[in-house]
Amino acid sequence: MIGVILAAGMAKRLRPLTDERPKCLLKVGERTLLQRTVDAMLAAGISELVVVTGYRANMIRDFLTETYPSLNIHFIDNPDYAHNNNIFSLWLTRPYVDGRDFLLMDSDILCDPAILPEVISAEGSALALNRHELGEEEMKIVADAHGRIIEISKTCSPSEAAGESVGIEKMTADYSSALFRELEKMIVDEGLIDIFYERAFERLIPQGHTFRIVDTTSFFSIELDTPEDFENAQRLIPAELFTGRV
Numbered sequence: 001m002i003g004v005i006l007a008a009g010m011a012k013r014l015r016p017l018t019d020e021r022p023k024c025l026l027k028v029g030e031r032t033l034l035q036r037t038v039d040a041m042l043a044a045g046i047s048e049l050v051v052v053t054g055y056r057a058n059m060i061r062d063f064l065t066e067t068y069p070s071l072n073i074h075f076i077d078n079p080d081y082a083h084n085n086n087i088f089s090l091w092l093t094r095p096y097v098d099g100r101d102f103l104l105m106d107s108d109i110l111c112d113p114a115i116l117p118e119v120i121s122a123e124g125s126a127l128a129l130n131r132h133e134l135g136e137e138e139m140k141i142v143a144d145a146h147g148r149i150i151e152i153s154k155t156c157s158p159s160e161a162a163g164e165s166v167g168i169e170k171m172t173a174d175y176s177s178a179l180f181r182e183l184e185k186m187i188v189d190e191g192l193i194d195i196f197y198e199r200a201f202e203r204l205i206p207q208g209h210t211f212r213i214v215d216t217t218s219f220f221s222i223e224l225d226t227p228e229d230f231e232n233a234q235r236l237i238p239a240e241l242f243t244g245r246v
Contacts, residue, residue, distance in 0.1 A: 001120065001170075002097055003046040005037055006089045007107035008054025008078040013225050022056040023224070024107035025063060028233045029242035033108050033224070034060065035067060040113035044120055046103060048072045050096045052089040054081025060107075084193040087200060091183045097171075098180040104169045110233055111166060111221035112241060119168050119214050125175040128166035128216040134158035139165040139198055141213060149211045152198050162213060165198070166221050169211065178209045 011023035018026070024034035031039070041049065051073055053060045061075055076092045078084070086106065103120060111128075119126050127149070129141055140161035142151035152165060171179060182200050186192040192199070204210065220241065222233050 001046055001101045001103060003041040003049045004090070004093050004097060004102050004104045005034070005041075005049060005051045005107050006086050006104075007034065007060055008052050008057075008081040008089045009086070009108075010055045010082060011108070016227075018055075022060055022107075025056075025059060026230065028110055028224075028230065029237055032063070033110060034063065036113070037105055037107055037109060038064070038068060038071075040111075040116050041103065041105075042071075043113055044103075044116040048074075050074045050076065050093050050102075051107075052076045052078055052092055054078040054089070085195055085197075087183070087195050087197040088187065088193045090197045090200075091180075091187050094180050094183070097176060099173055099177045101173050102171050102176060104171065106167050108224055109167050109221070110224055110237070111168070111216075112219040112238075115166065115168060115216045115219045115221065118216060118219075119170050122170065122212055122214050125170060125172050125209070125211045126214050127169040127211045128221075129163040129213040130166050130221055131163040131215065131217045134161055134164060139167075139196070141165055143213050147213050149201070149213060150205060152201050152211075154196075163215075163217070166216060169201075175204075175209050178204055178207065182207075 007024045011018045025032045057077055064073055074096050078089050115128050119128050134140055139154055140156035141149055141163055142156050142160050143162045144150050182203055220238055
């Protein structure tokens, strides 16, 4: 299985913290968010990575090559990162992951690394879900009685949603092939470059391709969108995750 890390965004809501460095290179505890993501993937048995960069790309590339000199990393640059969204960054990974099993993560997720094996070991394509009180901003998930996703978007009704997507998805090879066929339609034919990649997941559901939810509510995870979120994260992160590698 290959790991995909999307790290192209500017994180404007985090300014001034991101004026001089990308969000993924901000530290919580003693490690950067990116280092936590890579360490979690390595601990889960993933030894090949695809990393999509954009904003402050050289800083990310230098950090990873210096910190993990022997790791097999394929770097992809998203040159127009200021004018597209994560769906386009995902599309750029096609040469490496189309038709392969892969684990997808954004580079700014702060979570317990134990979530990854839970998602990877689940049957079929799967994603991590956190159950909590929901509002308008969360990427919400509606699932059927068998735990299969039937809707995933920010516009889902909070009362109907099972929870929020953590942002960790495992794709099987079959799902991956279908995903990139759909992304080609969306990006090449329809020009849908400035939306979230979850819209592609939604469009695949009527075609018979979906995810099974993995409830990871009992594991630590936190969303980091504002400077206040980072302050809270420094307080809330469990002591065993504060220091060192997993």
